[in-house]
Amino acid sequence: FDLTGQINGVPFDRLFLNASGVHCQSTTELDELLQDEFVGGAVTKSATLEKRAGNPAPRYYELANGSINSMGLPNNGFDYYIQYVLQFHAKPTILSVAGLSADDDIQLLNQIQDSDYQGLTELNLSCPNVIGKPQMAYDFEGTQALLQSVFSFFKKPLGVKLPPYFDLVHFDQITAILNQFPLTHVNSINSIGNGLWVDVASESVVIKPKGGFGGLGGKMVLPTALANVRALRQRLNDSIKVIGTGGVQTGADVFAHILCGAELVSIGTQLQAEGIGVYHRLTNELERIMADKGYTALADFRGKLNTI
Numbered sequence: 001f002d003l004t005g006q007i008n009g010v011p012f013d014r015l016f017l018n019a020s021g022v023h024c025q026s027t028t029e030l031d032e033l034l035q036d037e038f039v040g041g042a043v044t045k046s047a048t049l050e051k052r053a054g055n056p057a058p059r060y061y062e063l064a065n066g067s068i069n070s071m072g073l074p075n076n077g078f079d080y081y082i083q084y085v086l087q088f089h090a091k092p093t094i095l096s097v098a099g100l101s102a103d104d105d106i107q108l109l110n111q112i113q114d115s116d117y118q119g120l121t122e123l124n125l126s127c128p129n130v131i132g133k134p135q136m137a138y139d140f141e142g143t144q145a146l147l148q149s150v151f152s153f154f155k156k157p158l159g160v161k162l163p164p165y166f167d168l169v170h171f172d173q174i175t176a177i178l179n180q181f182p183l184t185h186v187n188s189i190n191s192i193g194n195g196l197w198v199d200v201a202s203e204s205v206v207i208k209p210k211g212g213f214g215g216l217g218g219k220m221v222l223p224t225a226l227a228n229v230r231a232l233r234q235r236l237n238d239s240i241k242v243i244g245t246g247g248v249q250t251g252a253d254v255f256a257h258i259l260c261g262a263e264l265v266s267i268g269t270q271l272q273a274e275g276i277g278v279y280h281r282l283t284n285e286l287e288r289i290m291a292d293k294g295y296t297a298l299a300d301f302r303g304k305l306n307t308i
């Protein structure tokens with residue numbers, strides 16, 4: 001089966017990535033991803049200028065239908081991750097960066113511009129969990145202004161990680177902005193920000209930071225993720241690929257993301273729950289569906305969702 005995709009001419013032999021944040025904070029975890037034969041490439045934990053410990057634990061909680069997290073951007077710092085992606089790897093890497101402010105974003109991207117790194121970078125505009133820091137991509141004017149200043153100096157391949165949108169007008173607004181810039185890709189969705197889980201037995205929240213509020217992922221976000229992949233694919237320039245992230249548990253979920261137009265598919269909550277073996281299982285399940293339908297390549301059905 002041809003399970004390949006490409007972003008800005010960078011070939012991915014297989015469609016599967018990790019969702020940033022899961023299994024990618026240390027070089028050991030990143031190596032494990034890249035060494036798995038069913039993984040196409042790895043995305044780093046979003047890097048900030050300085051190393052961060054993140055929010056107090058418990059900060060990730062597995063639910064029956066997904067997950068809630070308020071990690072608070074724990075990471076080993078920009079230098080650690082750029083050093084990693086500057087090494088030779090047999091598969092592509094995506095360097096994810098997340099400033100704590102627009103100024104930080106500019107500084108991070110300046111350092112990438114001035115480095116020898118020629119691979120893909122992804123600017124996280126959608127972290128929901130840093131106290132006092134709103135998700136940039138919900139501020140349309142701020143996003144426009146930030147990308148304007150970024151592309152005045154940044155000449156390397158750059159994509160953005162977006163939060164989920166819930167109104168068709170918002171899809172029109174964000175894509176009108178993104179289409180003005182030579183972006184390589186958008187990665188959609190980040191977690192659904194600021195959900196709240198209540199454990200009835202203990203009459204309590206389940207994570208400590210922010211009084212229990214946190215980003216939702218996993219099965220419960222699949223329809224939101226599919227809507228976002230589809231709505232973005234329908235509106236973005238063809239040159240801007242969509243990485244589908246959100247709610248994948250089965251090969252059928254992967255198939256649905258591709259039908260909606262995903263070029264590659266990332267796994268977060270299910271990778272956290274199941275471990276790296278998830279990629280072999282999803283590959284088998286996807287290939288079984290493709291075989292039953294007589295498809296041999298993702299290109300046979302990518303973006304070809306039927307409407308009624």
Ligand code: RRO
Pocket residue numbers: 021046069070071072073074098124126127128129130190191215
């Ligand atoms: O670290 C986090 O709390 C976090 C980040 Br940066 C993000 O982009 N999405 C998320 O669900 N958690």
